[in-house]
Amino acid sequence: MHSKKHLSFSALGKTISKRLEQIPDTRKGKGTYALHDCFMSAFAMMFLQDPSLLQFQLRLQ
Template sequence: MSTQTKPKKHLSFTALRKSFSVVLSAIPDTRHKNKSTYSQHDIVMSAFACMYFQDPSLLAFQKRLENKLQSSNLKTLFDVKAIPKDTQLREVLDGISTENFSDVFSNMFEQLRCPQYTYARLMAANTTAQRK
């Protein structure tokens, strides 16, 4: 007996990335507008992409992005308009309090807490365990 669940659009990568972007837009940008080359959104999403791809080194990640295909992936998947350099990324991230990101986790947790999703995940895990 096969239990197939339809993918939940609100739990897709795109939906979760958009939810993350909404929270990012609410974080105050304390930098001087005239001195800012990259948007705070692009900087934080670039850092998120580095973690998402589980790159062990920020510098290696930046070098890989110099490849046109990799750069395109970052722009397409993470909606990054301009890819910041390593130093700008670190400086901006250091200036953002971690408390600003608590809404990201609250929003994602609420989406995952949906009873239908939890039930579907339990059923899928149970089916996988029975096959072993």
């Protein structure tokens, strides 16, 4: 089977991360989390397809 390296999770994550870094953070005040980190967490939740946020959090522990 032929492996497509540009479609691997690692390559996809790097590509998405680079794109998300370009989005300006226009939130007011001090944010606890970087906007990029929030977006990457959302990407991880969608990729892993847990049925709930709780199950996603439990998987991370």
